[in-house]
Amino acid sequence: MPIFFTTDESNDWRLRFERALGAYEIIGGTWGIFALLRVAPVVSHAVVVGVDHAGMMLWTAAAVLFLVLAMAGVLTISGHRAGLRLSIVSQVLQLFWFSAGGWTFVFSGGLFAGAVLQDMTIRASYGWSVHVEVGTNSAGFFLGANVVPAAMLMFLAMRRRQIANDGDSRSAPS
Secondary structure, three states: OOOOOOOOHHHHHHHHHHHHHHHHHHHHHHHHHHHHHHHHHHHHHHHHHOOOHHHHHHHHHHHHHHHHHHHHHHHHHHOOHHHHHHHHHHHHHHHEEEEEOOEEEEEEEEEEEEEEEEOOEEEEEEEEEEEEEEEOOOOOOEEEEEHHHHHHHHHHHHHHHHHHHHOOOOOOOO
16 A cells, blocks of 8 residues: 555654655656756767767766656655665765765755865855766865755654554555
């Protein structure tokens, strides 16, 4: 039985929040895919010319991350157990950003708010971004933490615990 249909009215806010989280993930994933499609001709031209195979690999990795994000939203809204699992994975991947020793990882599929440590300065960072950056062309060091996925992860952990305690059946087997 899908998670959004229950006779227990006390869980109503959790179900609405779960549905909103799914919609948020669909929007972020879809927006990211559209952003990637805008740069696809540039990336494909660079690969054909033989300039940038790493760019194509980054583009593919970004596409996979945004597709997983959108799929997590679809599965969460439809009530599948896999939706919560993919949502947890998607939110964990957005939790921290870093660049050190020439390696960089940044993934944001929507709202972000947090702190960034760069050049011995801590600054607040917030806004909306669909952004993937993975690679080795980074100079310097920064470390960032995003509190938006942290809050969502707390909700998802609470929801998983509630489902385990209530014996709530999901549409897909584990």
